[in-house]
Amino acid sequence: MMDDYRKGWALRYLREAKSELEAARRMPYMAPSLVIEAIRKARNAIYYSLGEPAFIEIAIREAYEKSQGQAITDPILRFLLEIEEMVQQLAQLEEIDGEKIMKQADNLVQIASDIVETLTGEKTES
Numbered sequence: 001m002m003d004d005y006r007k008g009w010a011l012r013y014l015r016e017a018k019s020e021l022e023a024a025r026r027m028p029y030m031a032p033s034l035v036i037e038a039i040r041k042a043r044n045a046i047y048y049s050l051g052e053p054a055f056i057e058i059a060i061r062e063a064y065e066k067s068q069g070q071a072i073t074d075p076i077l078r079f080l081l082e083i084e085e086m087v088q089q090l091a092q093l094e095e096i097d098g099e100k101i102m103k104q105a106d107n108l109v110q111i112a113s114d115i116v117e118t119l120t121g122e123k124t125e126s
């Protein structure tokens with residue numbers, strides 16, 4: 001069961017991620033930085049949904065270091081590692097392809113929405 005503190009932060013980060021994406025669509029000149037913020041906030045929403053973000057970040061970092069060249073068998077940890085890799089890749093694409101990064105960011109925010117809704121039991125705005 002998720003406590004109210006983490007639930008509140010997960011929902012807040014998700015709302016902010018969605019707002020950042022909308023702002024990026026309205027203000028193309030600011031889109032790169034807004035999209036990067038949106039994907040980071042979507043990631044944070046996922047982390048707060050699953051537990052204490054600091055512990056999750058440590059677990060991901062340790063799993064990454066241990067997994068060099070090896071498959072990770074835990075599906076949740078593997079998923080979190082893939083999310084982190086996506087965030088890193090999108091941050092690097094910032095200047096390369098604005099359309100591609102926007103689509104990827106939309107996908108990540110949708111994934112975060114699904115996770116937050118499932119774990120909090122609350123419907124989020126689309």
